[in-house]
Amino acid sequence: MPKLVIDDKEIEVPDDMTVLQAAAEAGIEIPVFCYHPKLSIAGNCRMCLVEVKNTPKPVASCAMPVCEGMVVHTNSAMVKKARKGVLEFLLINHPLDCPICDQGGECDLQDITMAYGRSSSRFDLNKRAVPDKEFGPLIETAMNRCIQCTRCVRFSSEIVGIPELGAMGRGEDMEIGTYVQKTVTSELSGNMIDICPVGALTSKPYSFKGRSWELAHTPSIDVFDAVGSAIRVDTRGREVMRILPRQNDEINETWISDKTRFAYDGLKYQRLDQPYARREDGLLHPVGWNEAFSLIADRLQHVPGDHIAALAGDMVDAEAMVALKDLMTSLGSPHVDCRQEGSSVGMGPRCSYLFNTTIAGIEQADFCLLIGTNPRWEAPLINARIRKNYLFNNLPVASIGPTYPLGYPVSDLGNDPLILEKILKGKHPICSALKTAKKPILILGQGALRRDDGDVILRLTQEIADKYGFVQKVWNGFNVLQIAASRVAGLDLSFVPGAKGYGAQKILEGAKKKKIEVVYLLAADEIDVRLLESAFVIYQGHHGDRGATVADVILPGCAYTEKEGTYVNTEGRVQKTLKATPPPGEAKEDWKIIKALSDKLGLSLPYATPKEIQARLVEVNPLFDEVDRIQPSFWKPFGREGDVNPIPFEFAIQNFYMTDSISRHSRTMAKCVQQILGWEKAHV
Amino acid sequence: MTAFKFSKENAERVKEILTHYPPDRKASAILPLFELAQRQCGGWLPKEAIEAITEMLEVSLIRGYEVATFYTMFNLKPMGKYHLQVCGTTPCMLRGSEDLKGVCKRHLGIENKETTKDGLFTLTEVECIGACANAPVVQINDDYFEDLDEKSFLKILEDLKADRKVKPGSAIGRQGSAPEKRRAHAKGK
Numbered sequence: 001m002p003k004l005v006i007d008d009k010e011i012e013v014p015d016d017m018t019v020l021q022a023a024a025e026a027g028i029e030i031p032v033f034c035y036h037p038k039l040s041i042a043g044n045c046r047m048c049l050v051e052v053k054n055t056p057k058p059v060a061s062c063a064m065p066v067c068e069g070m071v072v073h074t075n076s077a078m079v080k081k082a083r084k085g086v087l088e089f090l091l092i093n094h095p096l097d098c099p100i101c102d103q104g105g106e107c108d109l110q111d112i113t114m115a116y117g118r119s120s121s122r123f124d125l126n127k128r129a130v131p132d133k134e135f136g137p138l139i140e141t142a143m144n145r146c147i148q149c150t151r152c153v154r155f156s157s158e159i160v161g162i163p164e165l166g167a168m169g170r171g172e173d174m175e176i177g178t179y180v181q182k183t184v185t186s187e188l189s190g191n192m193i194d195i196c197p198v199g200a201l202t203s204k205p206y207s208f209k210g211r212s213w214e215l216a217h218t219p220s221i222d223v224f225d226a227v228g229s230a231i232r233v234d235t236r237g238r239e240v241m242r243i244l245p246r247q248n249d250e251i252n253e254t255w256i257s258d259k260t261r262f263a264y265d266g267l268k269y270q271r272l273d274q275p276y277a278r279r280e281d282g283l284l285h286p287v288g289w290n291e292a293f294s295l296i297a298d299r300l301q302h303v304p305g306d307h308i309a310a311l312a313g314d315m316v317d318a319e320a321m322v323a324l325k326d327l328m329t330s331l332g333s334p335h336v337d338c339r340q341e342g343s344s345v346g347m348g349p350r351c352s353y354l355f356n357t358t359i360a361g362i363e364q365a366d367f368c369l370l371i372g373t374n375p376r377w378e379a380p381l382i383n384a385r386i387r388k389n390y391l392f393n394n395l396p397v398a399s400i401g402p403t404y405p406l407g408y409p410v411s412d413l414g415n416d417p418l419i420l421e422k423i424l425k426g427k428h429p430i431c432s433a434l435k436t437a438k439k440p441i442l443i444l445g446q447g448a449l450r451r452d453d454g455d456v457i458l459r460l461t462q463e464i465a466d467k468y469g470f471v472q473k474v475w476n477g478f479n480v481l482q483i484a485a486s487r488v489a490g491l492d493l494s495f496v497p498g499a500k501g502y503g504a505q506k507i508l509e510g511a512k513k514k515k516i517e518v519v520y521l522l523a524a525d526e527i528d529v530r531l532l533e534s535a536f537v538i539y540q541g542h543h544g545d546r547g548a549t550v551a552d553v554i555l556p557g558c559a560y561t562e563k564e565g566t567y568v569n570t571e572g573r574v575q576k577t578l579k580a581t582p583p584p585g586e587a588k589e590d591w592k593i594i595k596a597l598s599d600k601l602g603l604s605l606p607y608a609t610p611k612e613i614q615a616r617l618v619e620v621n622p623l624f625d626e627v628d629r630i631q632p633s634f635w636k637p638f639g640r641e642g643d644v645n646p647i648p649f650e651f652a653i654q655n656f657y658m659t660d661s662i663s664r665h666s667r668t669m670a671k672c673v674q675q676i677l678g679w680e681k682a683h684v
Numbered sequence: 685m686t687a688f689k690f691s692k693e694n695a696e697r698v699k700e701i702l703t704h705y706p707p708d709r710k711a712s713a714i715l716p717l718f719e720l721a722q723r724q725c726g727g728w729l730p731k732e733a734i735e736a737i738t739e740m741l742e743v744s745l746i747r748g749y750e751v752a753t754f755y756t757m758f759n760l761k762p763m764g765k766y767h768l769q770v771c772g773t774t775p776c777m778l779r780g781s782e783d784l785k786g787v788c789k790r791h792l793g794i795e796n797k798e799t800t801k802d803g804l805f806t807l808t809e810v811e812c813i814g815a816c817a818n819a820p821v822v823q824i825n826d827d828y829f830e831d832l833d834e835k836s837f838l839k840i841l842e843d844l845k846a847d848r849k850v851k852p853g854s855a856i857g858r859q860g861s862a863p864e865k866r867r868a869h870a871k872g873k
Contacts, residue, residue, distance in 0.1 A: 168749065168754075170753075
C-alpha cells in the first residue's frame with residue numbers, strides 16, 4: 001500500500017490505483033473527459049493533467065499509477081495553466097452552441113469550462129465541420145460537438161462486446177462513426193448517450209423536448225425485464241420525459257437497456273383512463289367505477305367459486321397480486337396463476353426459480369453454461385456481466401440451445417435437450433471442463449422451461465448442478481433467468497393454482513369449454529385471448545392491449561411509473577418503485593381497485609392503507625420485509641422425473657423491443673423493430 | 685463491385701504472410717493484406733476488400749475501417765493508373781513543387797485529389813516523403829522521380845501517357861543524392 005501526498009493530504013491507497021483514483025479517495029476532484037470508471041483508460045483528452053514532483057512535465061493522472069512517496073499537486077500554477085490550455089484546444093473545434101444543445105445544463109464540457117477554462121478563445125480561424133452520422137432511431141448525433149474522447153468507442157467494444165463504433169481518419173480529421181453509416185444495433189446503445197461528456201450523442205426521442213433543470217427526478221425500478229435495474233424517472237408535470245439509469249453495482253452498474261430507457265413513450269398511448277363495460281351492442285362503453293363494480297358483482301352472484309379464475313401479467317406489482325389472491329380465496333377459487341404463458345415450473349422451493357449466483361456473483365464464475373437462453377435479449381445487463389467476466393478473466397461459455405451473437409465467444413454444444421442427459425451421464429466432451437471448474441454457473445432460460453417437459457429439464461439441471469459441484473457451501477451456480485418482472489414476486493406469494501386449481505393453460509381451455517365462467521385478467525396480455533371469448537372477462541390494467549379486446553368490464557390501473565409497487569427481481573431481491581406521475585384520468589392503483597371491488601362484493605379485504613398492504617405482504621411471505629437485500633435460499637430437490645422431449649429449445653423472446661403492453665405501444669420501439677431488427681412490420 | 689477475392693497468386697502470398705504472425709495474433713496481418721488487396725484492385729481498397737479481409741482475420745468491420753482510414757497510403761476511392769504524389773513540404777516547395785502542380789493543372793487539368801478523365805493520373809499533394817536532398821520530388825506509384833523541373837516532369841507525364849518506359853530517380857543524372865558536380869564540394873572549390 002503506497003503512501004502518497006496529494007495537495008498536502010497524505011493518503012495510503014492500494015498499489016493498483018491510479019493518481020486520479022487516489023485523488024478521488026482523498027476527496028480531491030480532477031476534471032476528466034475521456035476517463036470513465038467502467039471503461040479502459042485511454043488518456044487522450046489530457047484534461048486530468050496534474051503536477052508530480054520531480055517530473056518536468058504535467059502528468060495525465062488517469063493513466064499514472066501511484067507509487068510510494070509521490071507528491072502530487074492538482075492546483076498548482078502549472079496545472080491551472082495546463083488545464084486552461086487543454087480546454088482552449090478542445091474548444092477550438094467545438095461549436096459552442098450550448099443554447100440549442102440538448103446536453104446544455106448537464107454537460108461535462110460546459111461545467112469544466114466554467115470551472116477551469118479561459119474566459120475567451122484566441123482562435124479566430126474557421127472551425128472544422130464534421131458531418132452528422134446516422135446511428136439509428138435512438139441516438140441523435142451532432143458530431144461537430146464531439147471532442148474525440150472515444151468513450152462511446154470503448155463502450156461498444158468493451159461493455160457490449162460487439163464493436164460498432166470507431167474513430168475514422170486521423171489527426172484533425174478524426175471522426176467518430178459506424179462502418180459506412182451502419183445503424184448501432186446493441187441493446188445497450190442508449191448508455192452511450194449517458195457517457196458522452198458533450199452533446200455529440202443525445203437521445204433522439206428526447207431531442208428538443210426539455211431542459212435538465214425543468215425535470216423532477218424520481219428514483220425507481222425498471223420492470224421491462226426481471227433484472228430490476230435501478231432507474232431515475234424524469235418527469236415534467238404529468239409526463240414522463242425520459243428514463244435514466246441510477247448506479248447500483250449489484251444489479252445494473254451504471255447501465256440500462258434500450259427498452260428500459262426508451263419504451264416510456266408507450267405510457268402515453270392507448271391508455272385505459274376510465275372503466276369500460278361491454279353492452280348488448282358488443283361494444284365497450286365508458287362507465288363509472290360504481291357501475292363497473294355493480295356489473296361484476298351481478299355477474300359473480302350466481303357463479304360458484306371454482307368457475308372463477310385469475311391470471312396475473314408480467315409487470316404486476318406484488319401488492320396487486322396479494323390482493324387478488326386474497327379476493328380469489330374469499331370467492332372460493334383455487335384457479336390463480338401468475339405464469340400466464342402456461343409454464344408449469346415455479347412450484348418448487350425458492351432456489352428453483354431464482355438467479356441464485358446473483359448478478360454481481362457472475363463476475364466470480366470460472367465457467368458458464370447457458371441452457372435455452374439468449375441473455376442478450378432476456379436480460380441485457382446480465383449479458384453485460386457475463387461479457388465483463390469474459391473480458392477480465394476469459395470466462396469460458398458454452399451454450400445448449402439456439403445461437404445468437406452475445407458479444408463473447410460461446411462454444412455451441414448444439415440445440416438438443418438430450419445433451420443434458422449426456423452431460424449428467426458424463427458422456428459429453430464438455431464434462432471435463434465442468435469437472436475442473438471451481439465456480440461454475442449455469443443459466444437456465446425460459447426457453448428451456450416454458451415447455452411441457454420444463455419440470456423434467458429443471459430436475460435434470462439440478463442433478464447436473466449437484467454432480468458437477470455447481471452448488472457448494474458458499475457458492476450456488478444454479479440460476480434460472482426470469483424474464484417477467486412480476487414472476488418471482490408472484491411465486492413468492494404463491495400466486496399459483498391451489499389444490500385442484502387450474503394453471504394458466506387449463507384456465508384458458510376451461511374458459512373455452514365454459515367450465516370457467518369468469519376470468520379476472522390482472523394486466524395479463526401474453527395469452528391467446530381468443531379462448532376467452534365465451535367467458536366473462538374482467539380486465540384490469542393500464543393499456544388497451546390484447547386482454548382488453550375480449551374484456552366485458554375494464555378497470556383502469558396504473559403503470560409502473562404511477563404507483564408505489566413492490567417487485568422482486570430474478571435474484572430474489574425485493575425492490576420498490578416510487579410514484580413519478582399521477583395515473584391518467586380515473587385510473588387507480590391496482591391493489592386499491594381490488595380492495596374496492598372486494599368491498600362491493602361484501603368480501604372486504606382487511607387492508608386499506610399502504611402500510612396495511614405492506615404488512616399483508618410480509619405476513620404472506622416474510623421475505624418482503626427485506627427490501628434491497630437478498631435472502632439466502634436453501635437447496636432442496638425440485639422438478640420431476642420424466643423423459644426429456646427431444647424438440648429443440650426456442651428462445652422465449654422473439655422480439656426484444658416489444659415484449660409487453662407498454663413497449664408494444666411505444667413508437668420508439670416500433671422504429672427500433674423496423675430499423676434495428678430490419679423487420680417491415682412488428683411481429684407482435 | 686461483387687465480393688472481393690484474392691487472385692490465385694495473391695492467395696498464396698496471403699498464406700505466406702499469415703505465417704509471419706502467431707495464429708492468435710493474425711489480426712496483425714491487416715496492413716500487409718490491405719496493401720496486397722490495394723495492389724490487386726489497381727491502387728485502391730474497395731469496401732468489399734475491407735470486408736473480406738476483416739472476416740478472414742476475425743477482426744470487426746469497424747476496426748478494419750479504422751485502419752484503412754488512418755493510413756493515408758490506403759486509397760478508399762478509385763485512383764488513376766498513375767498516382768502522382770507531389771511533395772509539397774518546405775524543401776520541395778522552395779525547389780519548385782508549386783511549378784510541378786502547375787504542370788498537372790495546365791497539362792492534365794487536375795487539381796489536388798482529382799483524377800484525369802481518361803483515368804490515367806490522380807494528383808495528391810503529400811507531406812514530406814523523405815527525399816529532401818533531391819527536391820522537388822514526385823512519387824509515381826512505387827517510384828520516386830527526383831530533381832524535377834517543369835520540363836522534365838512534363839516529359840515524364842507525356843511518356844506515361846504514350847505508354848513509354850520512364851526512368852525513376854534523378855532527372856538531372858545525379859547518382860542517388862550525391863553532389864551534383866562530383867566531389868567539387870569536397871575539394872573546397
